[in-house]
Amino acid sequence: MGAGAARETDETRSAEGWREFAPYLKALARGPDSLADLDPELCREAMELVLAGVASPAQAASFLMVGRAKGNSASELAATSRAMRSFLRRVPAPPEPVLTVTGGFDGKLRTLNLGAASSLVAAAAGARIIIVGSEDVPPKEGYTNFGTLRKLGVRVPQTVEEAGESLARSGFAATSLAHYLPELHGLLQLRREMARRTALNVSEKLVSPVTGSAMMVGMTHRQPFLETMPRALVQLGVERALVFQAIEGSDEAPLDGTSALVVIEGEKIRETVVSPQRLGLGKVPRSELPPPAETDEHSARALLEGEPGPLRDLVLYNAALRIWMSGGDTPGSPPLEDMLIEPLERARTSLDGGEALALLHSLPG
Structure with a gap:
C-alpha cells in the first residue's frame, strides 16, 4: 500500500471514530437546564472508546470537561473505573491478601x-x-x-x-x-x-x-x-x-x-x-x-x-x-x-x- 492510500485509510478510520463517539457526547453535553448524570453503561462505553483512541482528542477533552463542569456522580466514577479495568495488565498476586x-x-x-x-x-x-x-x-x-x-x-x-x-x-x-x-x-x-x-x-x-x-x-x-x-x-x-x-x-x-x-x-x-x-x-x-x-x-x-x-x-x-x-x-x-x-x-x-x-x-x- 502506498503512502497516499495509507493516509486515506487513517483518515477514514478517524472519521468513523468521530461518528462512533458523537452520540455519547451529545447524550452528555446537553443544555445547561437539562444536564444530568450519564447512564452508567453509556459512560463506561464512552470511556472505553476514549481509552481505545476511537474518540478524537477534541471529543475526549469535551466529554471530560463537561463532566467536570457538571460534577461526576459515584455511578459515573464507577463506570469510568470499569472502563479502565477492561484495559488492565494484571499483576500476578500471591495467595495472601494484598x-x-x-x-x-x-x-x-x-x-x-x-x-x-x-x-x-x-x-x-x-x-x-x-x-x-x-x-x-x-x-x-x-x-x-x-x-x-x-x-x-x-x-x-x-x-x-x-x-x-x-x-x-x-x-x-x-x-x-x-x-x-x-x-x-x-x-x-x-x-x-x-x-x-x-x-x-x-x-x-x-x-x-x-x-x-x-x-x-x-x-x-x-x-x-x-x-x-x-x-x-x-x-x-x-x-x-x-x-x-x-x-x-x-x-x-x-x-x-x-x-x-x-x-x-x-x-x-x-x-x-x-x-x-x-x-x-x-x-x-x-x-x-x-x-x-x-x-x-x-x-x-x-x-x-x-x-x-x-x-x-x-x-x-x-x-x-x-x-x-x-x-x-x-x-x-x-x-x-x-x-x-x-x-x-x-x-x-x-x-x-x-x-x-x-x-x-x-x-x-
Whole structure:
C-alpha cells in the first residue's frame, strides 16, 4: 500500500471514530437546564472508546470537561473505573491478601513524601503492599513516591511481572500506569492541555492491577469525594477499602485528629476520625511538614534508620493503617483506634528492629 492510500485509510478510520463517539457526547453535553448524570453503561462505553483512541482528542477533552463542569456522580466514577479495568495488565498476586495504596497521581508540591517509607515499614511488618501511580501527571506534576524510592536506590516503577515477583518475594511492589494501564498513560498530554482535573484523576485511584485487592485511597477534597469515592468503590465490588482526606491528596493520612477516614466493608460505609493521643502518638499539623524534593531522600532514610520526632509518628500511623487494611479480618465496628493498637506495635517493631531498612536494602536497585 502506498503512502497516499495509507493516509486515506487513517483518515477514514478517524472519521468513523468521530461518528462512533458523537452520540455519547451529545447524550452528555446537553443544555445547561437539562444536564444530568450519564447512564452508567453509556459512560463506561464512552470511556472505553476514549481509552481505545476511537474518540478524537477534541471529543475526549469535551466529554471530560463537561463532566467536570457538571460534577461526576459515584455511578459515573464507577463506570469510568470499569472502563479502565477492561484495559488492565494484571499483576500476578500471591495467595495472601494484598493492599493497593493510591493517592494523587499528580504528586505533591508543598510537603515531602512519606508514603513510600510508610509502605516499606508495613511490608516489613508482614503486610503485602503495592503502590500504584504515575509520574508527570497534570495538573500538578509534583513529586511522587517513585521519585523518593529512586533516590533511596530502588529501581521503580516495576513492570507488572516484576511487581508480581516482588510482592511474592518481599511483600512490596511499586508499578505505574505506563506498565499496567498504558492506554490511560497515553492520555497524559491531552490531560495536560485541558489544565484541569477530571474524572480521570479520581477514577484512576479506584483501579488496582491486583485482582481482589483491598484498597487504601487518598483524596484531595472532602466534598464531594468523601461521599462519591466510597460509593463508587462499593459499586465496583471492592470488599475492603479505606478512603481518607490526604496530605495534598497523596497516600498519606494526616495525624491531626480532625481528618476523616471512611471505612468500606462490603456494602457498609462508615466515617470515623482517629485521635492521635489515644494511640500514644503526637499530633502532626500539616503546616509543620517540611518541603519536598531535596529533603525526601534524607528524611525517608533517616526515618527508616530510626530517627525520632513527629515525622516518625506520622510514618508509624500510616504504616499501621496499611497493616490493618492488608489483614484478612473485617474492619468491624469498634473505634478505629482500638483496632490500630496491634498494627501500630507491629509497625514500631518493624521500624525499631531494622526490618524496614533491611527490606529497603533488599530491593533491586
